[in-house]
Amino acid sequence: MRSRGAIRRRLRRDDLSEGPDYALVGVIRIPELRQSPGRAIGRRVIFAVVALFFTAVVVFLDRGGYRDVQGDQLSFLDSLYYSAVTLSTTGYGDITPVSPSARLMNLLIITPLRVLFLIVLIGTTLEVLTERSRQALKIQRWRNGLRNHTVVIGYGTKGRTAVDAMIGDGIKPADIVIVDSNPAVLEAAESDGLVTVRGDATKSDVLRLAGVAHAASIVVAANRDDTAVLATLTARELNSTAKIVASIRESENTHLMRQSGANSVVVSSETAGRLLGIATMTPSVVEVIEDLLTPDAGYAIAEREVDPTETGGSPAHTRDIVLGVVRAGVLHRVDDSAVEQIEVGDRLLYVRKGSSE
Structure with missing residues (x-):
């Protein structure tokens, strides 16, 4: 492993978190309701056509107040032609309003419609030009209000499953930030309604962009143990206080994860291996375990504070099926003599009904 000093020197290069917000557009992506380009253009075209025909009808109804170069009365085609050249600000001058009513109508109706028509036509261009500034402002507001959220490093199978479990437990998608370097993975996370940060999660500037310094919990679901x-x-x-939960493939790296600051370490390969071994003899046990690990159906394992009426009693005699007692940050099994009586400040690990029931 590299020394911490070398790591810090490496991570301080190209510190994106100190740059302006507009430089982060494309790095930080905040999900929003999207509309297909074809539909957006189609709506603008419809608005433009409606404005054009409405103007033509207004002109045709007051055709007596207009005069063309030949002195003929305006037909509806002439009115449509006049509306098109007027709204597009071409203005050939071959048809002009001569009566006071026609000029008043041009002032009160035609001119506002001309402005609206131009806005509709160039709306797409304006939207593209202002999109970067709009996104930068959105990122600035998001960063200013980012507190007590959860950062998930890696959105592969483990990261996606972890997010599903958290959302099933009631955590809002807006309180979850995904960090990954794979654009396809980030696209999937954004489609799931999650804020994403593109970059290498081993670099401090990338984690600062994800608000790690203000996060309540961090889930490390990297594909490689050294990266984790x-x-x-x-x-x-x-962040010296956030709860860090990490997943690794090999159990021999557990002590490295704990030395690095992880509060809880899950060995994915060994856990899967145990479930496979159990399933060969008692597959129903695996079904129960899967049920307990799925919070949105059946039963689930949860943690809660002790009710004042439960203090002094046995954990085995509460209203819930208690599996363990957390005291002073240490988990004790329910049959441990150290937790024969529930004390104030304890937390109970228990089985509850899933959120869908």
Whole structure:
């Protein structure tokens, strides 16, 4: 492993988090309701056509107040032609309003319609030109209000499953930030309604963009153990109080993860192996475990504060099925003699009904 000093020197290069917000457009993506380009253009074209025909009808109804170069009375085609050249500000001058009523109508109706018509026609161009500034302002507001959220490093199978579990437990998608370097993965996360940050999660400036310094919890679901260790170390240096939960493939790296600052370490390969072994003999046990790990259906494992009426009693005699007691940050099994009586400040790990029931 590299020394912490070398890591810090490497991570300080190209510090994006210190740059202006407009430089982060494309790096930070905040999901929003999207409309297909074809539909957006189609709506503008419809608005333009409606404005054009409305203007032509107004002109035709007051055709007596207009005069063309030949002195003939205006037909509806002439009115449509006049409306088109007027709204587009071409103005050939071959048809002109001569009566006071026609000029008043041009002032009160035709001119506002001309402005609206031009806005509709160039709306797409204006939207493209202002999109970068709009996104920069949106990113600035998001960063200013980013507090007590959850940062998920990696949105592969493990990260996506972790997010699904958190949302099933009631965490809002707006309170989850995904960090990954794969554009396709980030596209999927954004379509799921999640804020995404593109970059290497082992770099401190990328984690600062995700608001790690103000996060309540951090989930490290990287595909490689060395990446997970370095990302955990970087996250812990930025936030000394956040709860960090990390997943690794090999159990021999568990001590590295804990030394790097992880509060909880899940060995994915061994956990899957145990479930496979159990399933060969008692597959129903695996079904129960999967049920407990799925918060939106059946039963789920949860943690809650102790009710004042429960203090002094046994954890086994509460209204819920208690699996363990968390005291002073340490988890005790329910049959541990150290937690024979529930105390004030304890937290109970129990089985509850899923959110869909």
